[in-house]
Amino acid sequence: MEKTITLNHITKIEGHAKLALGIKHGKVTKCELSSTEGSRYFEGLVLGRHYNEAHEITSRICGICSCAHVTAAIMAIEDALQYTPTEQTKQLRRLMTLGERIRSHATHLYFLSLPDYLGYESALAMASEYKAELQHALNLIRAGNNMIKVVGARDLHPVSAAVGGWLKLPSQQQIVELKKLLIAVKKDAVKTCKLFFTLSYPKFESKAECFSLVGKNRYAILDGWFTSEKVSFNKQQYRRFLQEYQSSSSTANFVVREGHRYMVGALSRLNNNSGHLSKDAKKMLKLALNDKKLDMKLNSHNPYMNNIAQAIELVHCIDHAIEICNTFEENGIRNEPVDKIRVRAGTGIAAIEVPRGTLWHEYTINDKGIITKANIITPTAQNLLNIQEDIRQFVPNIINKKKEYIIEQIEKLIRSYDPCFSCSAHFLEVKWE
């Protein structure tokens, strides 16, 4: 019996993607997941521009992780200029990144993922029966957005971040209020964990390596080595290990680690950094690991557990953000104007952990401060091959079921990765000498 399944418009994901699946005699004969977003060629658009314009342009790669692209661009440029930002600048960047992770995870968990598990077509359709749950989502999103607004002045495409510091610093009062808000929404994060622990997830083991940054003394955000169970390398070596290639059917590049697919994102981070979780996040993790029905192990290779990892990260991010607020409350915010940096030619790389995984930015600038080369690798580009191969591997388990059921399960699998096709699509092949 021959079946073909074509999903032309996969809903409840960021951006546009489609899947072509062919099944013959109980075997998957074709499995192609492709981004159908138009290409926007950001790496070409920043060429010829001054280095302090890069982040304002690359921010537009993605709405939901705009802070990520802003921060990565700035950090890569600073790396090229061999400039080290102050500790305060770094802390504020962490705070903004944490805020983004909170709102992004909350949006994904409740608006994109949860309806699948509760049997609704959308979060809005759940509104009458699950009003309290939706309120958790909105509270978390509000808190995340507020964090970004306090630090970056605007919640989408933040504006205050700059190469060399911050154009505007938050006031002590803002930090105090932010902390109050964070303490108040912590219960929403804990409830999110408990809710997602009760859902039932398919049993499935992906054969992917789980990569994330691993920091020395904190749960990975803005620094660390790119690490899996097998290897670890620092950001300077990324082009030796990671290869990008194009497929004729997709506007996104695929990325492999020395020919092998790999997974990035919350689950990889949890696998590699669980020792650095906050106290309460560790409690949540323990609860999850002891839950027999959930059947979660560390390290987990079940992509559906990415939902669990995101929920646990919500608790951790709030705790970490409260900790940062505490240090600002104690030490105050120093009036640090943006540093004037001596322009020099060079190449710089940034690798940071953003909601969907590790994000890479690399720029070369000339002695006038003009960008001459740029390369960006987004988390979804790194996950893309993995999602596709997981589908290929997973479908035989359910091949005798109805077409609708198969589609539902595949969509669940795709969504559990929280892919962002807006992010993945718009990149061009960069030729490096």
Next chain:
Amino acid sequence: MIKLPIYKKKKVNKIKKTDKLKVGFYGITGCAGCLLSVIFNEDEILDLLELIDLKAFPFIKQFNPDEKFDYVFLEGLVATKEDLETLQKLRNNSRYLVSLGACASTGCIPAYRHYTLKENYEHLLFKKKAALQDLEPTPIDTHVSVDYYIPGCPPNKKEIVSFIKSIAIGKHPRPYESPVCVECRKNNNQCLLDLGKPCLGPITAGGCESVCINGGFECWGCRGPTKDMNLELMIKILKQRGFDDKFIQDRMRTFVGLKLPMLENVLKKSRETV
């Protein structure tokens, strides 16, 4: 002629309270930021969606039937053949088409590609399947008529709320026509031009509450030029502050290049008069 941001006046029959508007939120090539700007109205979103009959929102809804809409809010620009087909279908299916955000309204940063070196990206353009082939990146009003614009990258979240509230009671939302400077003054910001920064506030349509300048960042003009902008004077001011033609041209074209077709001539004239 500058098309933006002009809201067209149209007569509509008053909508009965019981007869909610059929509304769709769609996206073509873009960053999803404008659609998020709808959802990220955390306090109002649930009540807001009560005011309308939300028929389609593929970003957060599974079922999005192709039907007739009263209003379609569209994010994104036309960058592929498929984008164009989607746009034309939505235009045909909707009484009113609302251009949501800068990509739809001006082409935003992706359309800046018209002004960058072709060699920066050209080597990539011809490798793909025909269906995925790129079109010249263009705002949606290049291809179809647009009834309303909610400009900005990202659009002001509050403006989206008040827009939906207005149409729900049968009112016509009006565009904000004063330059960014008006709101900036109200917010007691120090003028960034006075500090020598290349702020485009004087020629840019406001409605954004001068959010960038509040954050210490100069205006890049994302909401598009005001109807009565004085481009000559703006260029003169920037040149007095030491910015050269290339910088001015690049900066002004980053978000709204296609809406400033006169820029090259004005710059040329300014060179002649110096």
